[in-house]
Amino acid sequence: MLRVGLTGGIGAGKSTVARCFAALGAVVVDADVLAREVVAPGTAGWHAVVERFGPGVLTPDGELDRPALGRLVFTDPAARRDLNAVVHPLVAARREELVAAAPVDAVVVEDVPLLVETGMAPRFPLVVVVHADVTERVRRLVEDRGMSEGDARARVGAQAGDDERLAAADVVLDNPRRAAGSPDPLPAAVEDLWRDRLVPFERNLRERRVAAPRPRGGIRAQQQRVARLVARVAHAAGVGDRAVEPVDAAVLRGAPVEDVVELQLTVPSTADVARLEEVLAAAGFPRVVGEGDGALHGSADPGSPARLHVRVAGSPDRR
Structure with missing residues (x-):
């Protein structure tokens, strides 16, 4: 089994890459999905969040109002730390359960938005970062997700900077702004990475085999x-x-x-x-x-x- 850490700044295109990996046969463990699961109504996580932030973070039907909660924590570092202290341990435990259930020859792609911020990068044999510059990510958040520019910049600013994220990357998948009608470069890039690196890496790990050297540069x-x-x-x-x-x-x-x-x-x-x-x-x-x-x-x-x-x-x- 090969465990791959996948991350990228909000709006970079990480979800697209995760879907591409899943289509190729990877076992994708999505931290955002797990973060919703562990705070579903009635769970211990839900009770802990409501106790800390009050009923104002609930919708009329008792679900967490994620936009309202997001506005609170992305402008208040102490509130963000408190939310992370509730959610992160629950997500980590659930993630390990899913990884343990994966086949022995699986490539497990763990989609973790805050992989760099939480110091998780060294836990993975390989880290993939999806990258787009800050201006483009803010544009996508405003135009595609309906955020105000202020909210978008607050979300981006709450995450690691590009230099820090790129330094943690074994592989960088660039996802710049494209001209209207131009093809998405990510699916082909993910397929190349899967075929040329991840599949042989997993096989080498399973067979306890060392990879042959290849030239590097820079x-x-x-x-x-x-x-x-x-x-x-x-x-x-x-x-x-x-x-x-x-x-x-x-x-x-x-x-x-x-x-x-x-x-x-x-x-x-x-x-x-x-x-x-x-x-x-x-x-x-x-x-x-x-x-x-x-x-x-x-x-x-x-x-x-x-x-x-x-x-x-x-x-x-x-x-």
Whole structure:
């Protein structure tokens, strides 16, 4: 199973991409759908929201008045935190239930609007960001969803900025404004991504196979890729980012870019090397071979070749 995080700023086109993935056979877990489910009338989430915000956030038939609630929380950071404290744990629990029920060979696409804001990106072996610039997203919210420009800008401003979101992306699907009558580029882009990267990535994970290296380009892109891989390995291993470092740290200082990122994870003992084998494999790094007291893992992602040296503290340094 491959778990893919899908996100994008409001109005970017994330829902279109999710529908494309579903049509290709992905198991799509939509956080917005789950967020509605966990606050349906009579649920524990519904009671908690009404207790915090009062009956003014209900429609006459007892449903949550989502536009009214949205106006409250998107202009009040404290209210937004309170709402998130109710909804996010309930959504997370339901999401894990659905993922656990997916087939072992599934590509599970988890549609999470606030994936970056909630620090979830390192949990996924691959993150896809749907991108459109702020001006275009505001236009879509006003023209397509009937929001006022003030409400639209408040919604956009409550989310992560473009730079932060793009830094978390392994894949960026651009969705700019199109001329009238021009085709939507997203379905073809999603199909290419599915065929060329996600399907082989899932197969590699299931078969514990490392992907062959492919050329990469661009110092800045490489810096961001290294940072994402470090955060991903650290999260999977349950350690701080300082326990994971590039074997050739010069790559972060602007040295020539290599095709394969080399990382080193330092652990306390050989028992930790064994304990982390399956954990790292699930995060996208199946084991290749033993290395003295440690082990060599490799990336199963055909679009992001990497080697991960798991080293016991005090043993010879791979660098």
